[in-house]
Structure formats: C-alpha cells, structure tokens
Amino acid sequence: MTEHSGQDAGQEAGDGLRVLLADDHPVVREGLCAILESADGITVVGQAGSGEEAVALAARLNPDIVLLDLRMGDMDGVAATGHILRQCPGCKVVIVTTYESDADILRAVEAGAAGYLLKGSTRAELVSAVRGAARGETVLTPSLAGKLVRARTVDAPPLSERECEVLRLVSQGLTNAEIGRKLFIGEATVKTHLLRAYRKLDVTDRTAAAITAFERGLL
Structure with missing residues (x-):
C-alpha cells in the first residue's frame, strides 16, 4: 500500500482530480499512475495492492475517483466498490479489468461503479473516463455498451x-x-x-x- 500524505496530496492536486489506484499487479499500477500523472489536473494520491487496502485508503484519503481492478485475491472490485461508496458517497469508482463478460459488467454497474474499462484502453480513453466519471457520467469502453444493455435486458x-x-x-x-x-x-x-x-x-x-x-x- 502506498500513499501521499493527505496534506501533500491536497496541495499537489489543487483543484484537480485526486485518484486512488487499486490493482494486485504492481506493473499495472505503475503504468496507470504514469498515464494519469502525465495528464493535466489529475493527481494519483494513493495506490493499493488489494481490495481491502483500497477500501482502507479510500476512507483515509477520500479521493474523487478510484480505479479498481475487478479480480483481486482478498476482495474483488465489486465488493470493494460497495464498501468504498458507503464510506465515501461523493467518490466515483471505475473498474479497470481484462474481463468483459456481460455478468461482470452488470455486477459492477449495479454495485454503483461509474464506469467499466478494459486494460487495453488507450491513454486518451483512460484519461477521458476519469474526467467523465468525475462529471457524473457513466463511462464504458465503447465495445462494452451493447453488452451492458443485453445483460440488463436478459436478467430483468x-x-x-x-x-x-x-x-x-x-x-x-x-x-x-x-x-x-x-x-x-x-x-x-x-x-x-x-x-x-x-x-x-x-x-x-x-x-x-x-x-x-x-x-x-x-x-
């Protein structure tokens, strides 16, 4: 688990977006961090290697956006989403994963996630998703929009x-x-x-x- 101090994070972010990353693969976290830190107005204030760590850090840092991996050992992204949103109702959660099944997407969105992105998304798509989620939009990798509609229709x-x-x-x-x-x-x-x-x-x-x-x- 890594984080900036609350005071330093706030000073660095200014009026920009404060983002928490959670993924059990350090190289993925580093890649996401590099992409987001290179974008204007976005600061990564913490990184977590598990769902439980993400929940704890979110409670401590109260970020604007949390990017969560879907499949993590101790607590998956859907469960972590529920905990985080109960603790930080003003926070937006975006799932970032390699899994794209209809059921996974539906579970994440129904848990309150503001978006669902594939790890193959481009830098521009990732940055746009973070900013869109902060504006209250539902953000999906374009190829997944149809899957969400189908999943909602079939299950209803x-x-x-x-x-x-x-x-x-x-x-x-x-x-x-x-x-x-x-x-x-x-x-x-x-x-x-x-x-x-x-x-x-x-x-x-x-x-x-x-x-x-x-x-x-x-x-």
Whole structure:
C-alpha cells in the first residue's frame, strides 16, 4: 500500500482530480499512475495492492475517483466498490479489468461503479473516463455498451403490457389518479402495477422505474 500524505496530496492536486489506484499487479499500477500523472489536473494520491487496502485508503484519503481492478485475491472490485461508496458517497469508482463478460459488467454497474474499462484502453480513453466519471457520467469502453444493455435486458423479469402502459404514462408526468382514469382502472390497481414493476426493475420509486424501463428498451 502506498500513499501521499493527505496534506501533500491536497496541495499537489489543487483543484484537480485526486485518484486512488487499486490493482494486485504492481506493473499495472505503475503504468496507470504514469498515464494519469502525465495528464493535466489529475493527481494519483494513493495506490493499493488489494481490495481491502483500497477500501482502507479510500476512507483515509477520500479521493474523487478510484480505479479498481475487478479480480483481486482478498476482495474483488465489486465488493470493494460497495464498501468504498458507503464510506465515501461523493467518490466515483471505475473498474479497470481484462474481463468483459456481460455478468461482470452488470455486477459492477449495479454495485454503483461509474464506469467499466478494459486494460487495453488507450491513454486518451483512460484519461477521458476519469474526467467523465468525475462529471457524473457513466463511462464504458465503447465495445462494452451493447453488452451492458443485453445483460440488463436478459436478467430483468419481463414487464406485463399493463405495467408498461402505466410506466409510459408515469414518464409523461401523470399522477396515479390520472393514469387510472386514462386506463379505466382504479387508483389502487395503478399502485399494484407500479409495485410489481418496482420489484421487477429493482427500484423503489416511480421515476426510477420509468427511467430504468426506458433505458432497458421496455417502453
């Protein structure tokens, strides 16, 4: 585990982005560090060789961005992502890995990762991803975008035709009562359809349900 002192790191970074790297291969960490340190406005404030070390360092340094390897011995990147985001809710985590299966990508994004990059990404893609994640964007290696959409669609239980109708009207800003009148059903029935859609989409409110269904191509 390596780190700059908190004071020195803050002085070096100025108003730029403070990045923590975590990978169990030192040569990979050194390569990522060299790329990021050569970019304007980005400072690597710490390096970790395991998921547990990444969690501990993130709590201590509170970086803006954490770049995490997916497969590490003691704690994988998905588990580390959850711990880091609970400790540092303002931090953004980007997974950097050689693995590109649909399931791995979906697990990472559902854990809260802001992005998923392959280790074969170019210097420009890596720097752009760090800056994009800091702006609140979801960053993916271009070839992986389709995999994420497929994984979300395959794993999601299908919505019924009526649930889709209700969510379309939610997306138009209609209240439950207005939806009921439009579909000639009771308001309680509208609520039942929404609750079923929430469970299928793994969300907790109507806005999130409409957005998620739209993102998955269901509406």
